Amino acid sequence: MPFSSFFIFALRVILVSHILWAFPPWEYLSARAEGTRLIITGSSTMAPLVSEIGKRFETLHPGNRVDVQTGGSSRGIADAVTGLADIGMASRALKPQEAHLFGSVIAYDGITIILHRDNPVQILTDAQIRDIYTGTSTNWKTVGGNDAPTMVVNKAEGRSTLELFLQYFNLKNRDIHAHVVIGDNEQGIKTVAGNPHAIGYVSIGTAQYDANHGIRIRLLPLQHIPATIETVREGTFPLSRPLTLVTQSPPAGLIKTFIDFAQSLQVHDLILKQYFVPLQG
């Protein structure tokens, strides 16, 4: 039948064009012609910083390209293991079962509890925060605030911010009684800024930047230690995390050059600009 043979032909055309689109051979050829390409994937918290570092690295080492893609810390580690990426980005310390990998910390980030600026509550103990998040306290007056119901803002599953939060407060996601589940930091900040009875948690860098730029949120201290870039740098702020570059084998060659560069004073200003905390004081 002419029609069925035509159908099979068309199917082939579609399939081949699909494959070419997914794995274009010319991209590999051009990459080889230009020099070496470093592929870095992982944490969306780290991606903006690492891509800035990458741009500066490219100008200092002409002929090399640094490709940064996001996808979350778990994916960064998975890509480093499978070799899909030369370097993975993880916005957390390596877990014990990941001890066979090689992590190099380039900066620190802290997670802060945020409230609306009009909320009179100035400090919460860890136990009070746990009670609010588990739904044991549902009114602000039980923790010294106004007579108003709490609105609990939680993060979506799979995010390392959520993971770190749960780990610190020794909770399971199932225990949390949330009213809103958010994706990225900005959405969380907008949600809290829009409701005087909300409580949420986001990266300190983003929160401090927004609070300094007139967004109506307040960063709460934890264990009486103020949530600032300085306390995270000193390592005294309890709820903080290292930003780690992960490789499968000990860094060598261009990969080592890049990691050394990312840890050096030459990118100090880039780290500060993103409201992260550099290694050197």
Add this chain to the structure above:
Amino acid sequence: MISSSSNISSRSKGDFLLSWSVRLLALTTGGLLLLVVAFLFHESWPALQHIGLSRFFSDPDWYPTDNSYRLTSMVWGTILATTGAVLLASPLGILSALFCHFYAPPLLGRWYRHMVELLAGIPSVVFGFWGLVVLVPMIGRWHPPGPSLLAGILILTFMIMPTIMLVAHTSIAHVPVAYIHSASALGFSRWSMMWHVILPTSKVGIFTGILLGMARALGETMAVLMVCGNVVQTPSHLFDPIRTLTANIALEMAYALGDHRAALFMSGLFLMGLVVLVVCMAEALRHRNIYVATK
């Protein structure tokens, strides 16, 4: 007979090219849909194998990193938000189309139509942002916490009302003038003319508009993600937060691995199933009501 067949054969070269290029294009369009469905099945296959279809209904809740994969509350979330929006937007859209065509002075009518066209062109993320900073706090003051099924329904209503209104307006404008003249000659009042003549005649178009709006509401992601609260639960009233299937994919896909990822593709398949269901229902309704009733 002979002349007509020679006629066809004389055109045949151009015809041949045209017919085959049209066939190729049609095949590509159909093929794309098949590829999408095949891709969805391929990506959610691990979930079907490791988790099994029944657990998407029978698990206690949705905690994919904790091996619990119930999707039904999100299916309900999607259905309720879409239904609510269609129920609100359809009368609004149809009435404003009638207003625009029969009641408004021509200048005002044209301006009104342009305004609605503009409304239809606003990107969903702008609606979502407006919902997040204006609508949600407003609902929060009235009945905390604020992000809720109601907020989702209202935002979706704003988004699909223009589609319904514009399509309805076009099909109302295409009602033959003779019908309107006859109705006037028979002494129909303006309202009963609209009710008994205009609406039945333009039923198919209006229905198509509602269907288009419904499809947009089902697939809407960003705006809904920003205003609905995204808590996985079957809502018991309008002020409960909900999560839709689309929001579930958008929220978690970037960070999902393994079975979690496959389970998110299952959400996509469920959504696809809902769309197929809507199309089937529409087909059934069309054959039962519209064609028979307008005869």
